[in-house]
Amino acid sequence: MAKHVLLTREESKNKPWSTKLMEAGFTVSEVPMIETKAIRAEILVHAYDWIIFTSANTVHYYFQMGGHLPKSIKIAVIGEKTADELKYHGYSADFQPTLYTTDVFIVEWLNLGMEPQRVLIPKSSMARSEIAKCFSEQGHDVTENIIYETGLPEHACESLQKATSKQSIDVAIFASPSAWNNFVDCYQEDISKLTIASIGPVTTDVIRKSGFSVLYEPENYTMEQICQQLIEGEL
Missing domain, CATH: 3.40.50.10090 (Rossmann fold)
Incomplete structure (x- = not known):
């Protein structure tokens, strides 16, 4: 079964990367954790x-x-x-x-x-x-x-539960501390089982201070690079 990747950015910013990751062979869910x-x-x-x-x-x-x-x-x-x-x-x-x-x-x-x-x-x-x-x-x-x-989108928590109901999340990508904090409040499964990707050091620092590790962080902080890291490291 293809690995399940969660994109958490605003709705308008997820689509091109969702397409790229699906074309590479991932299952992808788009659940904005910020608006x-x-x-x-x-x-x-x-x-x-x-x-x-x-x-x-x-x-x-x-x-x-x-x-x-x-x-x-x-x-x-x-x-x-x-x-x-x-x-x-x-x-x-x-x-x-x-x-x-x-x-x-x-x-x-x-x-x-x-x-x-x-x-x-x-x-x-x-x-x-x-x-x-x-x-x-x-x-x-x-x-x-x-x-x-x-802020947190109105139905974000319900959307996250729906996204995980058929297949658990394997990899989650975060591009801001706000998205991470909202995700922690909404996610009902074991976060420690996730592979976490962060777009930059500010977000990474917040995630680590929450007690979790970040496996992927691109050298130059772009979604293009983070997607490439996942393609090379998870497929």
């Missing part, structure tokens, strides 16, 4: 030198609420999908780190050696403030604006 909703925020973007987008969601919701980017502002992004979403809206990034991690982003952006900058960071209600803290400590004027919130 996001916009929060209206007034942002005076002209007051800043830089805007930093840390995820595709921040780009999506920034423009959904009518945001724009003047030519005077520089744009920094973390992540391939974030850059793609920015291009979809007609913009390109002035700065991207060599690896798609917060730590590398902080070091490489600070290594640009700029005079104190006014920096805007749109974010989710659950996002950490690591970038803002580090930049502020180096003399930059940083403002964070919450533009969307993350």
Whole structure:
């Protein structure tokens, strides 16, 4: 019997990877463990030198609420999908780190050696403030604006039970701490029997602090790489 893989990202972000994994030979269930909703925020973007987008969601919701980017502002992004979403809206990034991690982003952006900058960071209600803290400590004027919130989809727990009723989950993929925490609250079987894949170190750290191990974490934190790891390691 084919191994059963669980995808837990938002519904719109699961489909291409579900197809890829099924074509490789896995059975796949898509059960979103998070959903996001916009929060209206007034942002005076002209007051800043830089805007930093840390995820595709921040780009999506920034423009959904009518945001724009003047030519005077520089744009920094973390992540391939974030850059793609920015291009979809007609913009390109002035700065991207060599690896798609917060730590590398902080070091490489600070290594640009700029005079104190006014920096805007749109974010989710659950996002950490690591970038803002580090930049502020180096003399930059940083403002964070919450533009969307993350929660548990209404029928997520019931959908998860349905997905496991015919075949137990063998491998579960998580792309955020929120998805993991919601999964733990909903899952009724033995988590220790799962093979867990995490898209990056922040999520991995939360999983490990919960007492569970992570077998797969890609070097460059993309779903493309994590799917390839599963294909090579589980088939």
